[in-house]
Amino acid sequence: MRWVRDYKPQPQVQAWYRQALWITLGGNIFLVTIKALAAYLSGSVALYADAANSASDVVYSLLMVFGLWLAQRPPDLTHPQGHSRFEPLVGLMVTLSMTFAGFEAARASLQRFLIGGLAIEPGLPTLVLLFSAGVKAGMYLAITHLAVKLHSPTLQTTAQDNLSDVLTSTAAFVGAAGSKLVHPLLDPIAGFLVALWIFRAAFRAGRENLNYLTGAGASEELRHRIVEAAQSVPGVLRVHHLMTDYAGPRLVADLHINVDGSTPLVESHRICDEVIARVEAIPEVDRAYVHIEPDDWTD
Structure with missing residues (x-):
């Protein structure tokens, strides 16, 4: 009698997953470090909001490493059909971290808006945001390529999150630059836009992972x-x-x-x-x- 489903190790698949995890984790740790430092030195709330988004991405990456490690474990007597349900479970935890980042970005933007904004000197904030957008665009292309190879919804969601980050960094760039060139309130307004993007991504990720966990059917x-x-x-x-x-x-x-x-x-x-x-x-x-x-x- 067969007690667990057949399982065949796939070294190439595991190598692709490791590559995706290193790109995601390494890229997000690098970006949150330079954004947090630049936000501290410049005082830009839009850059701070974008740094909060990157901080949630680091948490996302760490949880994704753990979740995919569990999900790829072979079937055993405790989980005879495999461990794939761990992946969307971790996805819900990631959604919570994204929601917290959105709340933090909105809170900081509201505080800056209530005091009338602050003109941010162009230079470091704008350069960091442009650089961040470029790095995230590269991560989006790389993770999308691996997601297609692996047919992984988790990596597809990660790729879309990277694409959203390109847009949020662009919005933060406009806010930081516009606070000096147009009006100081553009900086917190851009921070609000970043928060909205984070909430949108969290909602979509939460809905998708709930479908996986609750046994939703195919389209x-x-x-x-x-x-x-x-x-x-x-x-x-x-x-x-x-x-x-x-x-x-x-x-x-x-x-x-x-x-x-x-x-x-x-x-x-x-x-x-x-x-x-x-x-x-x-x-x-x-x-x-x-x-x-x-x-x-x-x-």
Whole structure:
């Protein structure tokens, strides 16, 4: 009797994950250090807000390292289907850290707004923000490339967070530069915009990870792809039942297929294996379970 699901180590996959983690963690620690120092020296609240965002990214990175390490552990008797649900669980913890960063950015911006703003001398803040935007753009491209290879929703979310950071750094740059050239209130206004971007990213990440944890099903488009993959196997007459739900960040698909009732058992078993192989070849699907029934049997 098999007590746990089959597991085959994938060294290349693990190497790609390590690369993504080093890029994310190293880049965010570097950026929060230079932003915090520049914010302290310049007094820019927009830069402070952006530094708070980068601080949440460091926490995000550390939790992501821990979560992906747990999620990639092989199945065992305590978790016979694997540990993939740890990934979205850590994602919710990350969402809380992002929300705190947004609150801190909004609080600092409100305080600066109530005192009428402060003109920030151009130079260090603007240079740091432009540099940060460039680094984040590079991180976005690198993580997106790895996310596509790994079909990882977590890395896709991280890549989108990097893209949002490009926009927030740009907003903070406009605020810091505009506080001197246009009006001092532009600096806290830009800080508010940064906070809104953080809250938006936290909301989207929280909603996505809750779907993974609560067993949400596949989209209609993905369900059609699963049915088409199964029905492309010679011998499959139709799929009359499909149920999907997320087990962590990837799907489990349960299918009932109809075949000719006179098909020999050995051939039926081959058809079943081929359906499983084609469905599990879909990047979003982790595993598939197939039940074979004779033609016209729809229970």
